[in-house]
Amino acid sequence: MKKSLFAILALSLLVRLISLNQSLWFDESGTVTAVRQTALVPLINVYSIGDFHPPGYFVMLWGWVRIFGSSEVASRLPSVIFGVLTVFLTYLIAKKLFSEKTGLLASFLLALAPLHIYYSQEARMYSFAAFAVALSFYALLKLLKMEKFSLLLYAFSVFLILYSDYVAYFAIFAQLIFVVVLKRSQLKNYLSSLVLGSFTIIPWLFIFPSQLEIGRKTAGSLTGWRDVVGSASLSELTTLVAKVVVGRISFDNKLFYAGLVFLAIAVCLVALVPVVRKMGDQVKLLLIWVGVPVVVGLIVSLFIPIFSYFRFIFILPPFYILLGAAFDKVDFNLRQKWLSLGLVVVVLIEIFCSAQYLFVPANQREDWKGAVSYVDSIDDAKTLVLFKDVKVSSSYAY
Numbered sequence: 001m002k003k004s005l006f007a008i009l010a011l012s013l014l015v016r017l018i019s020l021n022q023s024l025w026f027d028e029s030g031t032v033t034a035v036r037q038t039a040l041v042p043l044i045n046v047y048s049i050g051d052f053h054p055p056g057y058f059v060m061l062w063g064w065v066r067i068f069g070s071s072e073v074a075s076r077l078p079s080v081i082f083g084v085l086t087v088f089l090t091y092l093i094a095k096k097l098f099s100e101k102t103g104l105l106a107s108f109l110l111a112l113a114p115l116h117i118y119y120s121q122e123a124r125m126y127s128f129a130a131f132a133v134a135l136s137f138y139a140l141l142k143l144l145k146m147e148k149f150s151l152l153l154y155a156f157s158v159f160l161i162l163y164s165d166y167v168a169y170f171a172i173f174a175q176l177i178f179v180v181v182l183k184r185s186q187l188k189n190y191l192s193s194l195v196l197g198s199f200t201i202i203p204w205l206f207i208f209p210s211q212l213e214i215g216r217k218t219a220g221s222l223t224g225w226r227d228v229v230g231s232a233s234l235s236e237l238t239t240l241v242a243k244v245v246v247g248r249i250s251f252d253n254k255l256f257y258a259g260l261v262f263l264a265i266a267v268c269l270v271a272l273v274p275v276v277r278k279m280g281d282q283v284k285l286l287l288i289w290v291g292v293p294v295v296v297g298l299i300v301s302l303f304i305p306i307f308s309y310f311r312f313i314f315i316l317p318p319f320y321i322l323l324g325a326a327f328d329k330v331d332f333n334l335r336q337k338w339l340s341l342g343l344v345v346v347v348l349i350e351i352f353c354s355a356q357y358l359f360v361p362a363n364q365r366e367d368w369k370g371a372v373s374y375v376d377s378i379d380d381a382k383t384l385v386l387f388k389d390v391k392v393s394s395s396y397a398y
Helices: 002-017 026-037 040-051 056-068 072-097 100-112 114-119 126-144 150-162 166-182 184-205 208-221 225-229 234-246 254-278 281-300 309-327 337-359 368-378
Strands: 386-389 394-397
Touching: 002 072, 002 100, 026 040, 026 056, 026 072, 040 056, 040 208, 056 072, 056 126, 072 100, 072 114, 072 126, 072 281, 072 309, 100 114, 100 309, 100 337, 114 126, 114 234, 114 309, 114 337, 126 150, 126 166, 126 184, 126 309, 150 166, 150 184, 166 184, 166 281, 166 309, 184 208, 234 254, 234 281, 234 309, 234 337, 254 281, 254 309, 254 337, 281 309, 309 337
Parallel strands: none
Antiparallel strands: 386 394
16 A cells, blocks of 8 residues: 555656646746745735735745745745645545545545646645645544644644635634534644644734735725636636636637536536435535635635635545545446446546646646747837736736
């Protein structure tokens, strides 16, 4: 089994290194430029405020680029590492909840997951947040069994979440609900660890109000901004479901794209029904991990627009653990031929969608580096370059 796990982790690393040198896109380039050119203190109390995120990822990347450089590959490597570690944590969590086989299946499916691969290659905080949330759930399982150092491990994971991404906070709320409803005998120990970890956010609370005010003003003053950052709508919820199963890619043939999404969702639902019906505490924990952040995100987005699917990649591990539990009964001698066929279909869809992103430039990030090179090649006094951002209905001239 150890060899199988090593192979899965090696696979997850390999696929996340493919096409890692593609051009940084707008948000990535802004982040990398800031951490490269800004001193640490203003990076925290100036840049982080304008970027509408806690400063943890920026501080980490600030130190990283001073050691390893700020090329496309170097800047994205932390996200790659967090992505592979999340695959490993998915194995550990699934093994604790179900079995070794479920752990291997869940980590294998996450290793190939197209949406997780995409954001494991982005020089932004989302892979970091997904890792922090996965670590917190692993620590929670250890804490509920009162294992050694589990209180400190959970407190540390809370610290990481609080400084990663605001939407990831909803995972802590999900854990609180689980403990209060199903593990109330452990509530005192849990709250002790939660409070210990939460104390670490106190310094940021002096800065957060000004950040929140800037965010509200931006959402109110820029036409279309609410649609960019994610409003509460059926469209955004549908997009989240579709992207979870097929990733960031799309196709000009919308009928093919819809059929692919429908097939992926249908196979997953059919496989998951028997697992969900059992509704043991393990399944309840995973469903709460998936469902509560999404519901809370929709509610919060009625007031502050934050519901963008990529902010919720931390729900991928429980989704694939549930699938791993569903496919755990697969008999490769085909006595369970329909379940085996379902697993094959899911894996083939993952491979197809991931390959479409990794090997087809049209499905990758915008080629900002190529655009800059082109502009530089034609730059003269008579050249006017216009750029329009259709999402926020604003245009710029250079």
